[in-house]
Amino acid sequence: MLTIFFMKKSNKLERMAGWLAAMLIIAGMSGCATGKLSKRGQAKVSQKTFVIVGASSGLGRGVAEQLGAYHAQVVIAARRTELMEDVARRITAAGGKAVVVTMDISRPEDVQRLADEAVKHFGKVDVWINNAGVGVIGRFWEIPQQDMARLIDINLKGFIYGTHTALKLFLAQGHGTIINLGSVESEVPQAYHSAYAASKAAIRSLGIAINQELRLHDKKKIKVVTVEPWATDTPWFAHAANYSGGTPQMIAIDGPEKVVNAIIWSSLHRRKELPVGGKGKLAHRMHQLFPRTVERLTANVAHRRQMKLAPPAPDTEGSLYKSTDKGSGISGGMRQRLKQERADRREQRRKDK
Template identity: 60%
Template sequence: MSSCATWNLGASGQRKVKGKTFVILGASSGFGRGVAEQLGAYGANVVLAARRTDLLEEVASQVRAAGGTALVVTTDITKPDEVERLAAATLQQYGKIDVWINMAGVGAIGRFWEIPLEDQARIVDINLKGFIYGSQVAIKQFRSQGYGALIYMGSIESVNPLAYHASYAATKGGVLNLTQALNQELRLDGHKNIRVVNVEPWAVDTPFWQHAANYSGGTARMAAMDPPRKVVNATIRASLRRRNELPVGWKAKGTWMSHRVFPRFTEWFSANIIHKYQIENAPPAPPTSGAVHAPMESGRGVEDGVRKRIKAEKRQQRQNK
């Protein structure tokens, strides 16, 4: 069980969320699962979409047990017809969509020239093209009903790209540009009650790391990971507030601000950090395409214990000296 019952939005926010209908693409683990379970505790209607049907049913049971309602719609975000079917099923069940969250995502870690082209193309299919498919369906519905919030799970890499994440960073930069362009189009079209929000976390301890394609030679990781509750709370708050870009946590905010003032230095410094943690010091790991082409059985929770494993490794290293 990965209940998020202790992650609190506040009484006023909870009242605003109760009874609203949220569609979550990427709801089977990580941020998506965390947001879904928390919304259940707030009494929301939660539509769960991802590729792992059995896991979606497990999340749905948690949502219902917490006090919300849940609808499971197995969906591959890279297939436009499935995304349209997801919207149709939601409207048939609930009659509206208040918030649409494009949260499905996967990474590829390693030197750009060593990552297979088919893996990099699939990253674009999921992280960027999939967001475009979901966005068009959501915005059409929002324009029809006159309101709605479209939330993207971006990354601080939307602003500050990381070495060894080239294709992933490219998609997250594309998502930020999509956010900004769509907000201007909606403004020009007179849609004051429709907005698009890009949520930008720092590296977070979720199953993302074991689901990523990894050709770096080391176990997938990053320095100073945040707990997922920060991003879960920020994502739900983003549905209530009129902000279009939302760095999450002091590390993301600091990087965001630093990149505005010293962009090349910030990229250089960040690259050195990930080189140390991912290339020089990470325990060896074999090449893998992760969950890029097909779902994995493992990595089912909100948090994945990466930080605990790193601490254990450091303790063992000190003992061995």
């Protein structure tokens, strides 16, 4: 009996090791989606019209400017008109076409006006990208309820408005792709990001359910894609409401380029759900296999980074209720900041010896 027990245990460990090896291989196979398009792909994109909600900075701005380099037609939408006008100039300078629409995704009338403007200028929409999003960081019970409600207005209700409006347009056209920006937190929620994680999990479920409805009604030329990046160095951290007492933190943060490329890649490939990059894919798969272990590890890392090591920071509503002058680029500069913080801690430890 003891021999059988150890044989079973050994087999289980071997299976786990095999799964882990497979996951590592999968994690390494992320180049096709995260690299720039081939010339053939660029030619396909150049014939399309894109709507991007949340295009004044971060990933939305990155996608818009890259689409300009591919000579696409781009309708850019956000709250910050001046920044979008700068993005539009870059798009046209690169050979694309651009239209600016000032709007707030949490207002359904603004979303409908955006669709009307896109059709007015270009006659159609091929790809609709819901990218606008905000964060709230802190202990769930210490975050004001109205701030979490506002986050849901933008991150979830706004995506519902955008998806609903785009879907009606695509049903009339007979084709179209909706790309909703989820997160690795759609699969692996993180401590101190409770409302944000909830919104991203809901976005993932929204896409799965709508794709089932489209299948049942034989709408094969319409799809909803949920793109799920790992934590990315964008102005999201500068825009987030923060009640944690510490400056927003994250480990092993990705650059925005691979996510920008993955979003554009998704416009050409029938992938309903796309974890981005090696770390995103590995986290996604490992959570499905070992949920408790991954959740404990994620929580412990978040607690150490955000609550113990983060430099002090005052409470802020961020950009929840009104736009901010902070964070106007594609990158948020977090990687450089974290590098400097690590150097400062090493220097302090040296002095303390």
